Amino acid sequence: MINQKMYGVLQEATWTLFWTSVIVGIGSGFYQGFNAAVINAPQTTMGLWIRNIECAKHNQSKSPTVNDTERWCKVLSEKEQEKMFKENPTLNVIWTGIASIYTLGSVIGALSIIPICQRFGRKGALLFNGIPCITSSLVLGLSYVAHSYWMLAAGRLINGFGAGVCASIATIYLTEIAPLSLRGLFGIIRGVCLFGGQLCAQVLGHPSILGTSTLWPYLFGFGLLPALMQFVLLPFCPDSPCYLYLDRDSTKKGTKALKRLRGDLVFEIELAELKNKQEFDAEANESVSVAGLFKDPFLRHCILIAVIMNMGTELVGYSAILFYSTSVFLGSGMGQSAAVTATIGTGILMLVACIIVATFIDKVGRRIVLLVGYVGMLVVTSAITVFIVLFETFVEKESEGKGDDEASKKNNPYIWTTYASAACVYLFLVCYSVGPGIVPSVLASEMFTQGSRTAAVCFSIALSALAAFFVTVLFPLASSAIGGYTFLVFVGLQVFYIFYAYFNVLETKGKESEEIVKDIRTQWERKKKS
Numbered sequence: 001m002i003n004q005k006m007y008g009v010l011q012e013a014t015w016t017l018f019w020t021s022v023i024v025g026i027g028s029g030f031y032q033g034f035n036a037a038v039i040n041a042p043q044t045t046m047g048l049w050i051r052n053i054e055c056a057k058h059n060q061s062k063s064p065t066v067n068d069t070e071r072w073c074k075v076l077s078e079k080e081q082e083k084m085f086k087e088n089p090t091l092n093v094i095w096t097g098i099a100s101i102y103t104l105g106s107v108i109g110a111l112s113i114i115p116i117c118q119r120f121g122r123k124g125a126l127l128f129n130g131i132p133c134i135t136s137s138l139v140l141g142l143s144y145v146a147h148s149y150w151m152l153a154a155g156r157l158i159n160g161f162g163a164g165v166c167a168s169i170a171t172i173y174l175t176e177i178a179p180l181s182l183r184g185l186f187g188i189i190r191g192v193c194l195f196g197g198q199l200c201a202q203v204l205g206h207p208s209i210l211g212t213s214t215l216w217p218y219l220f221g222f223g224l225l226p227a228l229m230q231f232v233l234l235p236f237c238p239d240s241p242c243y244l245y246l247d248r249d250s251t252k253k254g255t256k257a258l259k260r261l262r263g264d265l266v267f268e269i270e271l272a273e274l275k276n277k278q279e280f281d282a283e284a285n286e287s288v289s290v291a292g293l294f295k296d297p298f299l300r301h302c303i304l305i306a307v308i309m310n311m312g313t314e315l316v317g318y319s320a321i322l323f324y325s326t327s328v329f330l331g332s333g334m335g336q337s338a339a340v341t342a343t344i345g346t347g348i349l350m351l352v353a354c355i356i357v358a359t360f361i362d363k364v365g366r367r368i369v370l371l372v373g374y375v376g377m378l379v380v381t382s383a384i385t386v387f388i389v390l391f392e393t394f395v396e397k398e399s400e401g402k403g404d405d406e407a408s409k410k411n412n413p414y415i416w417t418t419y420a421s422a423a424c425v426y427l428f429l430v431c432y433s434v435g436p437g438i439v440p441s442v443l444a445s446e447m448f449t450q451g452s453r454t455a456a457v458c459f460s461i462a463l464s465a466l467a468a469f470f471v472t473v474l475f476p477l478a479s480s481a482i483g484g485y486t487f488l489v490f491v492g493l494q495v496f497y498i499f500y501a502y503f504n505v506l507e508t509k510g511k512e513s514e515e516i517v518k519d520i521r522t523q524w525e526r527k528k529k530s
Contacts, residue, residue: 012179017261020237021174021189027230028126028170029190031133032163033197034223037347039099039156040322041205041340042216044081049213050094050149051084092476098153100472105160106465110168110458111290112161117454118247118287122173123239125165130231133162137224144217155220160465162227167441168461172453175445176240177261179270184361184442184509191438192354197226199347206340245274246285246450273512281449281514288452290459301524302447302517303456305504309440310460312497314467316374316436317381317490320475321428322346329422342422346429353433365509366443369435370501376431378494381487384424388484391417436497440464446508447516 039046055073071088085092109132117125140155170190178186201219205211210219238257245254258271277285293303329339357369394414441461448456478486506523508516 012263012266021186023233024170025189025193026226028166029193030197031226032166033194034201035159037198037201038219041202042211045211045213045216053147098156100469101153102156102160103465103469105157106164107462109161109164110462113165114455114458117169121239121243122169125169127234129162129165132158133227137220140220141217168458171441171445172457176242179266185358187442188358195351195354199351202344202347242450246278284449284451286451288455290455293455306444306456306460307463310464311467313440313464314471315493318432319471349426350429350433353430357434362509365507366439367505367507370439373431373435374498380424380428381491384421385484385487387417387421390414392483449513449517
């Protein structure tokens with residue numbers, strides 16, 4: 001059965017397509033996932049490094065204050081290290097800046113790469129992106145030697161630039177080189193590699209591996225490897241046949257690229273379709289800028305759907321759950337090292353869930369897995385809100401002021417809420433990986449024709465990164481102010497996304513972009529009349 005299925009796949013695709021997808025998936029998806037998560041596990045260790053830098057500065061000062069010396073130079077116990085970001089607002093601001101500037105870099109990268117992608121192609125844009133990707137890894141690694149957290153922040157900014165390009169251009173590239181019946185599978189490959197990169201960062205960042213006071217800079221060196229691999233191997237892969245044939249009007253190069261990517265069963269059919277698009281859909285193949293997307297009323301409607309759905313990858317609470325997960329694990333009685341290990345478990349579950357979805361997304365469709373994911377997240381987030389509020393009310397408050405804080409927590413009848421919260425964290429991330437975490441970017445690449453696809457996908461990814469920035473910055477502040485009730489915001493947003501996706505997102509599986517656009521236009525015109 002499996003052999004027959006594989007044989008059917010190979011009738012439509014070639015090994016060149018598989019290897020190209022793997023190279024782009026690792027070089028872009030794995031790179032993005034690894035670098036997004038690389039500072040999470042060694043956060044405490046890197047925070048101590050920042051304290052040492054500030055301590056040295058204050059010791060060199062002519063008039064250091066007692067409070068400053070105490071704040072930056074005091075030797076902290078393990079328990080004090082867990083609370084050092086809360087109790088040192090300046091350190092918390094520095095760390096929040098280092099963490100969040102990555103997303104601002106992604107916004108800049110996704111928007112600035114548009115003209116390069118339109119002029120030099122998808123492959124050309126990814127090769128150009130090798131420069132910031134490689135540079136950022138070197139800057140990040142050398143920040144430790146230079147004793148400069150400003151250098152670390154600069155490296156994260158450049159790092160984010162590269163990640164923004166990876167997220168947008170790799171999605172377009174994989175969508176355009178994939179056969180119609182396997183487009184969902186190849187679109188999800190980047191997501192599988194992304195979650196694989198996050199998992200690898202969690203494992204390598206464990207305190208027993210590279211998450212130590214002297215080895216954490218090597219984490220950034222490891223992040224250099226996927227970027228180098230793509231930079232070296234991608235020149236041997238074909239560019240997008242759609243780009244060559246339609247954007248560059250290069251019939252010969254487009255045919256050659258398609259021949260390398262398609263099996264005999266579909267090559268002639270797809271070549272005929274490209275010829276038909278070139279001859280009869282010339283207007284749809286003309287490059288559209290971001291401004292052009294908003295000038296045309298129908299394209300404005302389409303980009304609104306794409307932007308809202310892609311912003312949802314962050315607004316539904318993913319970053320907030322990750323932020324809170326370590327605290328949940330610590331609250332259940334785990335030590336710092338055990339909590340990091342438990343976080344690795346979330347990475348494993350996300351990767352497995354994404355792999356499973358990749359195997360059937362072209363059968364059940366994008367819309368179904370998206371809605372199932374949203375509904376599952378709504379149920380789990382509602383539950384985790386209740387559990388966290390119960391924990392904060394009956395466990396944390398009652399243990400305050402007692403001598404043996406940990407003992408009083410363990411004997412509290414509501415301690416079960418920490419274990420329930422931990423289970424909810426796992427369930428939430430599985431639901432997120434099933435659809436909401438990766439499908440919106442695939443949808444954005446499918447619901448636009450050749451000329452508008454680049455600007456639309458890049459703009460959607462940029463706004464998604466901007467949403468991630470605001471969540472990263474605002475969630476810790478909201479959490480400090482209202483505690484577990486913060487998750488009610490995400491409950492409301494998840495309800496919104498369930499209804500929005502149900503009424504606005506059309507199924508795209510097995511359809512050409514022109515057919516999808518036609519369906520969206522029909523729906524749009526029907527709504528205008530009603």
